[in-house]
Amino acid sequence: MTGLSGFATNFPSLGVARIGVGIGEASASPAAISLLGDYFERRMRATILSLYFVGSYLGIGVSLVVGGAIIAAWQAAYPDFAAAPLHLRSWQAAFIGVGLPGIVLALLVATTIREPETGALEGIPQQRVKKPLRAVFEDIGSMIPPWSFLHLANKGRKNDLLVNIAGALAVVMLVAVVVSATDGLLRPERRAVIATLGAFSITTNVVQWTAIGIAVYAVGSWLQSVRLSDPVTYRLTAGSGTFRALVWASGFLGTLQNSLFAFVFLYGSRKFAFGAQSGVLLGSIAAAAGALGATAGGFAGDWAKRQHPAGRVYVSMAALTLVCISSIVQYMTGHVLTFYVAYTVASLFNTVWVGCLQATAQDLVLPRMRGIAFGLKSLSAAVIGLGLGPLPSRPDQRCHRQSAGGDTQFPVERSLRPDLPVLRRPPSLPR
Amino acid sequence: MDRRLEIELDGDPDGCCLDQDGGIWIGLGKSQRFVRVHAGRTLQSVATPGRKAVACQLGGTDGRTLYCLTAAGEVADIGKANLARIETLTVVRRRGRLSLIMRRLYRWYVLAVLILIYMVNQVDRQIVTILAPLSEARPLLDRRATGTVVRTAFALFYGVLGIPLAKLADAWHRVRTLWLGLLFWSA
Numbered sequence: 001m002t003g004l005s006g007f008a009t010n011f012p013s014l015g016v017a018r019i020g021v022g023i024g025e026a027s028a029s030p031a032a033i034s035l036l037g038d039y040f041e042r043r044m045r046a047t048i049l050s051l052y053f054v055g056s057y058l059g060i061g062v063s064l065v066v067g068g069a070i071i072a073a074w075q076a077a078y079p080d081f082a083a084a085p086l087h088l089r090s091w092q093a094a095f096i097g098v099g100l101p102g103i104v105l106a107l108l109v110a111t112t113i114r115e116p117e118t119g120a121l122e123g124i125p126q127q128r129v130k131k132p133l134r135a136v137f138e139d140i141g142s143m144i145p146p147w148s149f150l151h152l153a154n155k156g157r158k159n160d161l162l163v164n165i166a167g168a169l170a171v172v173m174l175v176a177v178v179v180s181a182t183d184g185l186l187r188p189e190r191r192a193v194i195a196t197l198g199a200f201s202i203t204t205n206v207v208q209w210t211a212i213g214i215a216v217y218a219v220g221s222w223l224q225s226v227r228l229s230d231p232v233t234y235r236l237t238a239g240s241g242t243f244r245a246l247v248w249a250s251g252f253l254g255t256l257q258n259s260l261f262a263f264v265f266l267y268g269s270r271k272f273a274f275g276a277q278s279g280v281l282l283g284s285i286a287a288a289a290g291a292l293g294a295t296a297g298g299f300a301g302d303w304a305k306r307q308h309p310a311g312r313v314y315v316s317m318a319a320l321t322l323v324c325i326s327s328i329v330q331y332m333t334g335h336v337l338t339f340y341v342a343y344t345v346a347s348l349f350n351t352v353w354v355g356c357l358q359a360t361a362q363d364l365v366l367p368r369m370r371g372i373a374f375g376l377k378s379l380s381a382a383v384i385g386l387g388l389g390p391l392p393s394r395p396d397q398r399c400h401r402q403s404a405g406g407d408t409q410f411p412v413e414r415s416l417r418p419d420l421p422v423l424r425r426p427p428s429l430p431r
Numbered sequence: 432m433d434r435r436l437e438i439e440l441d442g443d444p445d446g447c448c449l450d451q452d453g454g455i456w457i458g459l460g461k462s463q464r465f466v467r468v469h470a471g472r473t474l475q476s477v478a479t480p481g482r483k484a485v486a487c488q489l490g491g492t493d494g495r496t497l498y499c500l501t502a503a504g505e506v507a508d509i510g511k512a513n514l515a516r517i518e519t520l521t522v523v524r525r526r527g528r529l530s531l532i533m534r535r536l537y538r539w540y541v542l543a544v545l546i547l548i549y550m551v552n553q554v555d556r557q558i559v560t561i562l563a564p565l566s567e568a569r570p571l572l573d574r575r576a577t578g579t580v581v582r583t584a585f586a587l588f589y590g591v592l593g594i595p596l597a598k599l600a601d602a603w604h605r606v607r608t609l610w611l612g613l614l615f616w617s618a
Contacts, residue, residue, distance in 0.1 A: 001616050002555045015581045018559065022585040023592055024616025025552050030597035031605040031612070032545045039538040048542065055546040059553025066554065067561040091562045098558050102551045102617025105544070109610040113541055118601075132603035139595040204579040211587045218591045368601055375597035382590030 003099030006092040029378065030371030037362060037370050038116040043302060045362060046312055050298025050355025057291045063098070070094040119367030126368040142225035143218035155228050167220055175213035179206050215383045236365045237376055246361050250353070251380035253320070257350055260327065264343065272336050282343070289347035293319075297352030301359065312356040319352035438468045446486025450522075451494055458484035458499070465499055467522070477520065485515075489522075497522045548613060555616060 001020030008014035032052065040048045071090045078084035088096070119126040129135055141147035145168060152161045183205055193201045227234040237243050265282055268274035274282075297319060304311025323346050330342035358377070365373045443460035450456060454469035465484050467475040482501035490496050502515045600608040 001618065002558070003618050005559075015584070018581050019584050019588050021555055021616045022589040023596075024612045025556065026589045026593040027596040027600065027608050027612030028548055028552055030593065031600035031609040032548065034600055035605045035609070036542065036545065039541050051542060052546055052549060055549030056553045058546070059550040060557060062550060063554040063557040063561060067558055071562075094558065094562055098551075098554050099617045102548075102555065102613055105548055105551060106610040106614040106617065108544060109548070109606060109613065113544065113606050113609075115604055115606045129602035132599065135602050136595050136599045139598050140592075143591065143595075207580050208583050211583045215587055215591050219594070222594060371597035371601040371605075372594065375593040379590040379593055382586045382593075 002102065003096050006088065006095030006099070026375075030374045033358070033362070033374045034118070034367075034370035035113075035116070037367060038118060038121050040121075042122060042363065043306070046301035046305070046355045046359035047295075047298035048355075049358045049362070050294045050301075053351075053354050053358070054291045054294055057287050057294070061287050066098060067094050070097040122367060124367055126366065138229075139222060139225075143222050145221075148221045148225070151225055152228075155225075160224055160228070164221055164224055168217055171213045171217045175209050179209050182209070212383060215379070219379060219383075232366070233369050233372060236369060237373060240364060243361065243364050243373070243376075246357055246364075247377050247380045250357050250361075250377050251384040253353055253357075254381040255384050260346070260350070267331070268339070271334075272339065281340075285340075285344050286347050289344055290351045293348040294351040294354050297349075298355035298359075300352070301356035305359075312360050316353035316356045319349040322346075322349045436471075438471050438473075445484065446488075446500070448488050450489055456487050456489065456497060456522075458487050458501075460484060465497070475522070477522075482516070491519075491521075495521055495523070548609070551613075551617070 001017045001024060005014055005017040005021075008017055033049065036048050036052060037045070071094055074084070074088075074090040074093045078090075081087055081089045084093075117125065138151070142151050148164060149161060152164050183203070193203050223234065223238050227239075264286075265274065265279050268278060268282065272278075297315065301312035301315045304315045308314065326342040326345040326349070330339055330346060333339050333342065358374070361373050361377055362370055437455070440457065440459070442462040445458045445460045447455050447457040450467070452469070454467050454474065456465055456467050458465050460483050463479050463482060463484060465477045465479065465487050466473050477497075477499070479499065479501045482503050484499065485502050486500040488498045490498055496519050499518050499520065500515065501518065502509075504511065504514050508514055596608070596612070
């Protein structure tokens with residue numbers, strides 16, 4: 001879907017390709033994390049998962065460097081795109097260029113990676129599901145009405161169906177209430193109209209809250225159905241208070257992580273008149289300290305786990321306390337060096353929890369539920385991100401994109417591409 | 432019949448048994464030792480000084496106790512009193528050194544490949560943001576309102592469909608789920 005994006009000629013086809021990327025990517029991490037659980041012992045879980053998550057920091061850096069390099073090379077080789085192979089423009093070449101390594105990796109995985117027996121390393125052999133594809137389609141069905149109703153009518157008690165229908169109605173009403181409440185708060189340019197349906201205009205605000213509503217219903221309905229068909233999975237995940245706390249915590253922490261770093265360059269450029277050079281520095285610090293903090297956090301978490309059963313959670317709590325303290329210092333100080341030091345400390349400790357909490361969630365479930373446990377965790381991050389997404393977004397297009405993009409990207413992008421349009425300063429923030 | 436040579440042995444091998452890892456423990460009779468062979472190579476050896484190694488069997492709760500039947504004297508002495516003896520010893524799981532090293536390295540290779548995949552995952556997610564400011568791509572990529580819709584749909588599909596896809600990995604085959612998914616989003 002990434003490669004195909006390069007051949008998109010209009011916005012709808014590009015949009016479909018991007019959604020395809022989202023669906024494909026959703027399958028990767030659950031499978032990878034479950035595999036790692038069978039290749040590495042439980043006691044090194046936080047270390048291994050932290051190393052895995054470092055891949056995302058590498059990815060942000062690589063996307064900037066490789067994307068820029070392909071564009072530069074293509075524009076130098078074919079100043080007139082009509083002369084280029086297939087009349088490709090540089091951005092199209094960049095899409096195709098970043099898609100190709102994925103295909104090579106897919107072949108490498110298919111030929112060289114063995115499927116270990118689930119749970120063998122932990123000594124908990126798992127029963128195989130007899131008809132896996134059917135189970136998957138049943139799962140999808142349990143998220144979408146009317147199949148979700150039918151499913152519960154067949155398997156559940158009368159109450160389950162009633163609860164489900166009441167839940168669906170409640171979600172619809174809540175979305176309507178929230179949309180009308182927030183529409184009044186947003187300026188018209190922040191709720192652009194995308195399409196009109198009769199007298200009703202569909203704004204970006206409507207789309208975002210509808211998406212959250214769909215997600216909430218889908219997950220609630222899925223949980224209801226799992227409770228009936230696989231009570232063990234339900235009890236170990238959504239039915240467990242510890243697991244629920246972990247899911248909420250990592251959802252909010254992920255959002256915090258993104259938003260805390262999304263505006264750091266903006267803040268620095270206003271308070272200390274940072275230029276592009278400082279942008280590179282901020283970006284490099286965030287990437288290096290983030291990767292280092294995640295790796296060291298994994299080691300520290302596994303060490304602490306050997307000292308105390310809740311060691312990984314304590315490590316995360318300690319690290320996050322340090323993040324809070326250093327962030328307060330960072331945004332209170334008028335001294336540039338103090339700002340940098342506090343920023344470095346915050347970046348270093350802000351990724352410690354990633355591997356620790358993921359390992360804790362994995363420890364709570366049986367080997368056959370590892371993928372689901374990860375899926376539930378990342379879902380909460382996605383839904384909370386969707387909910388908080390509209391709030392920091394501003395009409396200033398650059399800020400908006402950054403808040404959705406993530407931490408290191410903004411400063412690095414600014415510094416690598418000085419030709420970007422100059423940032424417009426949102427008038428509401430004091431200088 | 433599909434015949435295959437497992438191993439050739441010297442001396443007068445006698446009883447044997449299989450272990451959990453696909454190895455074979457063999458009593459080597461007059462050579463006075465029990466050996467464990469795997470994939471045509473002798474990997475472990477237990478000497479029984481002064482006694483013939485007759486037969487062996489693995490047992491115990493974890494299948495790690497080797498019951499060794501040994502006998503003193505010669506074949507002619509069979510039937511005489513108190514010459515045979517069964518001793519037990521706990522055998523540790525040991526593989527060939529090279530295969531052990533390869534196994535240790537292999538899982539780090541798996542981790543490296545998975546990290547690379549996660550990296551590609553992130554690159555493919557970020558690339559639109561990087562290309563959008565390009566003047567020639569702007570008409571197609573840099574549309575704020577519709578961009579919001581696509582981003583929202585991306586998050587919705589990534590999050591909600593993540594659960595059935597995780598189930599696919601858990602219930603079906605993780606390696607296949609991984610490479611098919613990777614091929615789908617990269618192509």
